[in-house]
Amino acid sequence: MFASITGADKELLSCITRLPSFFWEGNWAEEIHLTICPIPSLQDGNDLTVTRDNTGCRIEYRLPVHLFRGLGLLKEHAEEKNFFINQKMYIPEIGIMTDVSRNSVPSPEFLQSLLDRMALMGLNCLILYMEDVYEIEGEPRFGYMRGGYTREQLRSIDDYAAGYGIRIVASIQVLGHMEKVLRFPEYAGLRDSSSCLLAGSEETEQFICKMLSSIGSCLRSRQIIVGMDETHGLGEGRYRVLNGRRPPIEIYLEHLNRVHALAGRYGLNIAFYSDMLFKYGSEKHTYLDPHMQLDEKTKELIPSDAQLIYWDYYSREASLLNDMLACHRSIGPTVYAGPLLSVSSFCVQYEATWKTAGPALMAVKRQKIPMAYGCLWHDDGAECSDWLGLPGMQYYAEHAYTEGVVDPGSLDSRFLACTGLDAGWFRDAALLDEIPCINPENRWPPNPCKYILWQDPLEGLYDADIRGLSLDLHYRRTAQLLRRDLEEAGENGAFLRVPLALAEVLEIKSALSGALSWHYREHDMTALQQDAAALSELYVRVKKLRRLHREQWMSSCSPFGWSRLDLRYGGLLARLETASDRLQDYLEGRLSELPELAVPRYTLDRCGDLLGNGIWKVYDKSVSLSDG
Incomplete structure (x- = not known):
């Protein structure tokens, strides 16, 4: 523990003292008199300053998460008696997404361990991808035998993260990827196909209201990701029997607007994955078409405050990534979702992750995209532990606080300070x-x-x-x-x-x-x-x-x-x-x-x-x- 801490209120002091034991190892902090001082919100300039000299250490921070990143920097430079570090965030919202819907549901305690390290890295957003692994009142078979979170657990996770200044954002599904729910007979009325909800149905809307109400009552964040990705065959099942054939994009946009209106009832702002919008609008009928142009009538049907999430886990060409982001921005507010390649494997494939995430995050910064996150998907069984994603989390964090290119090979000392672990162990895995x-x-x-x-x-x-x-x-x-x-x-x-x-x-x-x-x-x-x-x-x-x-x-x-x-x-x-x-x-x-x-x-x-x-x-x- 520090010799003294000046400027911290009770809540911040509690969060500093609860940092895990690895952070305090070596008794490096015992002689440091720490002063912390918030930067006024209206003051321009850096988001974080760490100064150490003979009189002690001073951390100036704009947001709580900047303070905890500052503590990580202080530990990294603990052997230096005099130093000065200035940092600014070039991606204001930076985080990771963990897939808690493909067999594995991380325990709240495990998520707390991740959040401890995320705070020291300076990440300020943890997204939980939850298809059906959260509690809905009056729906006992929603997430049945899937180990999902109770509302009390979600509130507890959210409280823990908030102490560090980290947002918990729910990523749910309101159209496709609902096969785990729709397999049960009591949800037959919601079914368009085996994986898609029936759009335009009052019963479906009532069900979505329950989903949004549950999430809205558990988490502080007013942002919610509503999915709507990979809805192949939309309108070709029961919808077609009930309503006749219609262009899928019409069904999609009507549903998007309805979800937007329903979310507004609960004070929630929606973000949605853009792949189907691009496939419907592209002459090539493909997602990665940077020349895709929506007609003005279609653009007007997209809620102006709904965020489009450009997800891309494999593209490496800087020009394609840049043009895809620009195309998204021409439609509306944009978020980037990139790779932490754990998909369908026992490990995180770091060489492939660097080759993809690096140029993408540079494009995010050039175009001033306000939010980006790395995805730990667990398609096909969740054999890979999220713990193996830690070096990738560090990489995303350093990009957010660095204007230029980040060399992943140069992050070992940062990683050791923020996790107590050797990055080489992860490279060997x-x-x-x-x-x-x-x-x-x-x-x-x-x-x-x-x-x-x-x-x-x-x-x-x-x-x-x-x-x-x-x-x-x-x-x-x-x-x-x-x-x-x-x-x-x-x-x-x-x-x-x-x-x-x-x-x-x-x-x-x-x-x-x-x-x-x-x-x-x-x-x-x-x-x-x-x-x-x-x-x-x-x-x-x-x-x-x-x-x-x-x-x-x-x-x-x-x-x-x-x-x-x-x-x-x-x-x-x-x-x-x-x-x-x-x-x-x-x-x-x-x-x-x-x-x-x-x-x-x-x-x-x-x-x-x-x-x-x-x-x-x-x-x-x-x-x-x-x-x-």
Whole structure:
């Protein structure tokens, strides 16, 4: 704790003293007499100034979150007795979004741990993507068996964040992505299609009112993201039966205006994803069309204060990103949603994230877009812990407080001060997907750690893709690095246990997947004997991975949702047992053939000697066990 703190009211003082233990380690603050002083709101200039000299330390701040960022800077420079730092925000609203609707619902305690670190980084917005994982009075099957937040929990999270000056913003759905709700019979009257609400229906409007009322009563922020993305087939289900065929854009805009009016009843301002608006308006019928032009009549139908969210997780061309933002701005107020690429993987793919988010955030600053956030999507099961997104959060924060380019490689000392963790540990975890043979020209980064793990050992759909790439050597080196990191990190490295166990699994499974069917077709009995031994060891390692993954999940998330991953692990272990038994029967002469290994293998993710045709949600190739 500081020797003294002058200028802090009771609430700020409470938030400073509750900062986690890593912040105070080394007793660096004990001799510092800290003075904090708010900058008058009407005064132009910097948002944050940190000064330290022989008389003590002074932090001048415009908003509470700037104060906490200042504390992070003070810790980073704790060994310097004299320094002066001036900073200004070039993106006024900067934050992250975590997907709490694809199996995993982070516990309030886990979110508090994120918020502690976000505050020290200077992030001022946490967006919770909640399709049905929040409580609605009188709707017991809304979010049924999904582990959602009660209203009391949301208020508690909001209170905790507000102490740091961080807004909690709800991102819900009011049109598409509602399949988890619409599967229940009592919601049949709301259904246009299996995933879309029935637009123009009084029952639908009453239901949306309940959603908006619940969120509005739990969170301070008056901004609400209402989704409306990826509403493919809008108006082609029950809507068409009831109302006849209509252009989808007419249905979309009518619904948008109705949602806007309903939100206004609860004092809420809406933001919505722009993809469908662009697809309807583009002559190419595609989202990424910077030359898309809406006619004036259509523009007039878009509420003037509704924010358009330009989401783009994969584009790297500065000119395209710049032109897309400009096109959005010509329509209305604009927000940028960018990548923290955890989608459909066990890790955050940082190299791909930097290549995409970097030029996009520069375009955001050039065009003075007032809000940007990075998205930790968990499509297809939420195997990746949000904790692995911390370096990306730091990157977004530094862009907001830096006028020019940010080099992610230069942030290690900032990251250590704001999290107590080594950024190198996270880079090593990212090696689960960042293999040496990635196609750099591909728009979508591949996720080999996922498809190698889950693919069937006898019917491997990706056997031809990984054959001859020596991925077993890559994963052996990755495991060695993570083992070293875990030893160095001690208890602070608990989040590395799952990546390490996965690397140990992939070392064996990548070798087997690349060779087992070829050894069989070449009648190489010696190699098949070795494969049989490898299958036995692989079974043991998968059991360990499942146990560690479950422990991690239960320590940070609601237990609901883990059942889907139990089914995946259970299915994999059952198939490994079957593969081992059948191979042993073949080797000992009880079976004359193994038809599964005789089937030719074809490529899915390979281009020459490189991998990377796209992100694969691979488990649905055989059976869908995902709730995301």
